[in-house]
Amino acid sequence: MPRPGLAPVESHVETACPLDCPDGCTLHVTLKGGRIVKIDGSQENEITRGYICAKVRTFHHRIYGDDRLLYPAIRKGPKGAGSFKRASWDDALSLIASKMQEIADRDGAEAILPVCYGGSNGMLTQDTTDATLFRRLGASRLLRTVCAAPTGAANQGLYGKMPSVSYQDYPEAQLIVIWGVNPATSGIHIMPFLKEARDRGAKVVVLDPRGTTIARQADLFLQLRPGTDLVVALALHRHLFEGGHTNGQFLAEHTTGAEQLREKALPWTLERAADVSGVPLQQLRLFADLYARSSPALVKCGWGLERNRNGGSAAAAIMALPAVGGKFGVRGGGYSMSNSTAWNIDRSWIRDQEPATRAVNMNKLGRALTGELEGSPINCVFVYNCNPAVTMPDQTRVLKGLDREDLFTVVFDQVLTDTAMYADVVLPATTFMEHYDFVKSYGPITLQLAKPVIDQVGESRPNTDVFADLLRRMNLDRPGDAESELEAMLTILAALPEPHGTELRDTGTATAPFGGRPVQFVDVLPRTPDQKVHLFPEALDQEAPLGLYGFQPDPATDGYPLALISPASERTVSSTLGELPRPAIMVEVHPDDASARQIEDGDTVRMFNEQGEVRLAARVTPLVRRGTVSMPKGVWRRHMANGLTSNALAPDTLTDLGGGACFNDTRVQIEKC
Ligand SMILES: Nc1nc2c(c(=O)[nH]1)N[C@H]1C(S)=C(S)[C@@H](COP(=O)(O)OP(=O)(O)OC[C@H]3O[C@@H](n4cnc5c(=O)[nH]c(N)nc54)[C@H](O)[C@@H]3O)O[C@H]1N2
Ligand SMILES: Nc1nc2c(c(=O)[nH]1)N[C@H]1C(S)=C(S)[C@@H](COP(=O)(O)OP(=O)(O)OC[C@H]3O[C@@H](n4cnc5c(=O)[nH]c(N)nc54)[C@H](O)[C@@H]3O)O[C@H]1N2
Ligand SMILES: [Mo]
Secondary structure: OOOOOOOOOEEEEEEEOOOOOOOOOEEEEEEEOOEEEEEEEOOOOOOOOOOOOHHHHOHHHHHOOOOEOOOOEEEOOOOOOOOEEEOOHHHHHHHHHHHHHHHHHHHOHHHEEEEOOOOOOOOOOOOOHHHHHHHHHOOOEEEOOOOOHHHHHHHHHHHOOOOOOOHHHHHHOOEEEEEOOOHHHHOHHHHHHHHHHHHOOOEEEEEOOEOOHHHHHOOEEEOOOOOOHHHHHHHHHHHHHHOOOOOHHHHHHHEEOHHHHHHHHOOOOHHHHHHHHOOOHHHHHHHHHHHHHOOOEEEEEOOHHHOOOOHHHHHHHHHHHHHHOOOOOOOOOEEEOOOOOOOOOOOOOOOOOOOOOOEEEHHHHHHHHOOOOOOOOOOEEEEEOOOHHHHOOOHHHHHHHHOOOOOEEEEEEOEOOOOHHHOOEEEEEOOOOOOOEEEEOOOOOOEEEEOOOOOOOOOOEOHHHHHHHHHHHOOOOOOOOOOOHHHHHHHHHHHOOOOHHHHHHHHOEOOOHHHHOOOEOOOEOOOOOOOOEEOOOHHHHHHOOOOOOOOOOOOOOOOOOEEEEOOOOOOOEOOEOOOOOOOOOEEEEOHHHHHOOOOOOOOEEEEEEOOEEEEEEEEEOOOEOOOEEEOOOOOOHHHOOOOOOHHHOOOOOEOOOOOOEOHHHEEEEEEEO
């Protein structure tokens, strides 16, 4: 509210968006009378270019919305009912500190599990004072595997996470392969660079089970079965090796394991790959020829292809293509994956070593909470930067676990999420418009300071501050600890490699290494110990159930023949912003699959498997592959007739590498209600 006597003036502030998206936009925020009235893209950032996505444009509706948490609260009704009574911060934090102490004394500190993923958090709001608290306590550790674990394991194993081709260099490519990623939704600032590339004559190939916007515009669209990317990539490798399209000198000087990869690829003829992937042979041939003879050729490897049993090997085989095909060493050639490690930041500001306590894979959270995993029970969860009730696999199990009367649950969030409904204590968090953060993009290479543009709404507080407070209350604080948000921020700035720290502090932006446009094998080499590409890393071969590049067949059964995939939607960032109104959630079904089941467009269907069922309307569309159905991720329980989302049908099995989530291995049947 404007202060009495002062006319509300309009002002503008620039800040950065930390939400989980590769782009890392610079925002131009308009304020009136101390309130945000408009959020737009800044002209100052060469990637943001003055526009932003429709989601972040509405972020002030979250900040001031009905679901916003304004003060701490303590449960007063039954578990999960979402009835709370208001409490002071002092009472809420005292209760949390004494309960956690009691549980640690009685059951051992490993009975406490912090649950956070932090995809929408920068370097200040996760892994600072929170890490100090849980490490000093000796709590169980959460393996943050729900996203990017298989692609990360592959990128690490093959290249030591070498910086990759950034958006600005897409127009330099002659061929761009968009593999298992849907940037028109999930990272929109790549689109003008793609358009420029096409205008300059580049060909675009898309591999996706859905006819996304970008797939429909592509020169070649391979509408493959979910989970079959590995065999398509191996068939390409076979084509490169057998057709003499490799660069022998590059392979000899810069790689290891080429022969082992060749052997794994040998059985995968284009014919066999066509059969398994469901892509017409003719199209696969065109793709293989195009890739073999184009340069600069760029493969953009996304995350949609990782969310299945073969995800790690698929990502490895895809990222291996430029090494085998000799595509490195030219601007616009190579591969593009997460660029979050381009800054070489080691998080040395976390003062305590990670203890060797029990590790819990977050994709198995349901089993961890219901006591189905080995080890002592978990009797306390502290959830922050995460909404596991709707984002983890096997939702019914997660909810059953959260429903345990004897599980002491703290949820620290900005809004009353589906997870917060199960809390014993709810704590209100600030948003990135009310606190500081360091925002590192993972598509382009940028590092920016997000700063508060408004006062903290209600009694909300930033993570750094609340965890520092808990450290003191649990007598775990030590001299030299950061005691507030500002101190935590200064600690990080001092620990950042120079000149990044000084630049960030003084200007809010750090100058990107390599001018933000590294050319692979010119400016940057693999960060493996020998600086070579490891095309067949021993460790990955040992980890994968059938060895690296071993293909595991489709998990479909006669009873559950349809593959359910759940990609990112334009409406939410994971489940963030899901509290805002949205059109009815629908499942996309191919006309052939619909007519075989007498389903018509708009009919309500029951979609089910052995884990459970959901009910929703069907949208009959040829854009989704025959045999595949699709509904968005990030859906809240309130959007579904029976309060369960696609996550209730998703198995908690793990990917071949990295212990990742297998959301797209969900197999279902549908029928008309
Ligand atoms: N608007 C919006 N943007 C987001 C997010 C969001 O929720 N909303 N989430 C953010 C996060 S957390 C992430 S991880 C990224 C993810 O960004 P993307 O990599 O784009 O991930 P998805 O949307 O999961 O899947 C991308 C595409 O893969 C397809 N796909 C599914 N299974 C397969 C398969 O087996 N093989 C192949 N080749 N394709 C497959 C899907 O149909 C989809 O079109 O986006 C980020 N950006
Ligand atoms: N079915 C299906 N499910 C999926 C996926 C899929 O493909 N299919 N994809 C998965 C992927 S890629 C991802 S990354 C995960 C993400 O899953 P989650 O990690 O659960 O991400 P969000 O749903 O965005 O929840 C983040 C929460 O943190 C809160 N938050 C944000 N900033 C702060 C802060 O500073 N302090 C505090 N205390 N809280 C904060 C937000 O309000 C929000 O409620 O979802 C996964 N879920
Ligand atoms: Mo993600």
